[in-house]
Amino acid sequence: MTRFTLTAENELLFDDGGMNLLSSSALHELRDLLSSAQLRDRETAQPLVFRSGRPNIFAAGADMAEMQRFSPRDAYEFARLGQETFEAIERAPFLTIAQIDGDCFGGALDLILAFDFRFATPRARFAHPGARLGIVTGFGGTSRWRRVIARPAAHQLFLANRVIDAEEALAIGLVDSLGGAAAASAAGPRENSAAEAAAAPLKFIKQLAIHADKLSRAELLLVARRLGGIYLP
Numbered sequence: 001m002t003r004f005t006l007t008a009e010n011e012l013l014f015d016d017g018g019m020n021l022l023s024s025s026a027l028h029e030l031r032d033l034l035s036s037a038q039l040r041d042r043e044t045a046q047p048l049v050f051r052s053g054r055p056n057i058f059a060a061g062a063d064m065a066e067m068q069r070f071s072p073r074d075a076y077e078f079a080r081l082g083q084e085t086f087e088a089i090e091r092a093p094f095l096t097i098a099q100i101d102g103d104c105f106g107g108a109l110d111l112i113l114a115f116d117f118r119f120a121t122p123r124a125r126f127a128h129p130g131a132r133l134g135i136v137t138g139f140g141g142t143s144r145w146r147r148v149i150a151r152p153a154a155h156q157l158f159l160a161n162r163v164i165d166a167e168e169a170l171a172i173g174l175v176d177s178l179g180g181a182a183a184a185s186a187a188g189p190r191e192n193s194a195a196e197a198a199a200a201p202l203k204f205i206k207q208l209a210i211h212a213d214k215l216s217r218a219e220l221l222l223v224a225r226r227l228g229g230i231y232l233p
Helices: 024-035 072-090 107-112 141-147 151-158 166-172 181-186 199-214 217-226
Strands: 004-006 011-014 048-052 057-059 096-100 103-105 117-120 125-127
Touching: 004 024, 024 072, 048 057, 057 107, 072 107, 096 107, 103 107, 107 141, 117 166, 141 151
Parallel strands: 011 048, 048 096, 057 103, 096 117, 103 125
Antiparallel strands: 004 011
């Protein structure tokens, strides 16, 4: 079955006919789509918006019924598949937006942390119940949260298993904007000069942001000088 549809409006719709589970087959489909020429070679700075085609649900986590059948090797390959898929989103040479309308639980929380921007509607909810279920996420969420939210907030999600609403998600910085479904898809970078930037500089800036923590201050200053001056705090 086809779970992901890329529309003419640059929206990537996720709809598996149920809870939008991040199963092995779903992750394979998403990874293959992200690596396809259709997305890989986009010469545009127009954002790609990822949203659910299901009412009241953005996405759930992994397929628990599938995971119960995993051998140790299967579990390792499943975690690697999730990491490769989310890394492809993070490293995409164009802006990416997660539009969250409804529940965003488990692996779906790991998923949205890979996007450049996260917009939510008031009925969005967020949780990561892995610790309560005896599961340690292998999708990279426990690393990516460091770039988005503070440690106390992350502990509430990943350790205390709290379910937080959209208002709290905005307050802690998990989402960048809060509004209705129509507003969320149209807001932010779509109306921002960043969306009008040339594709090549945007691609470079994203890559620099991803790798900046691996460069020394001297190396960052050298890059800035070569580019004609980039503000470095």
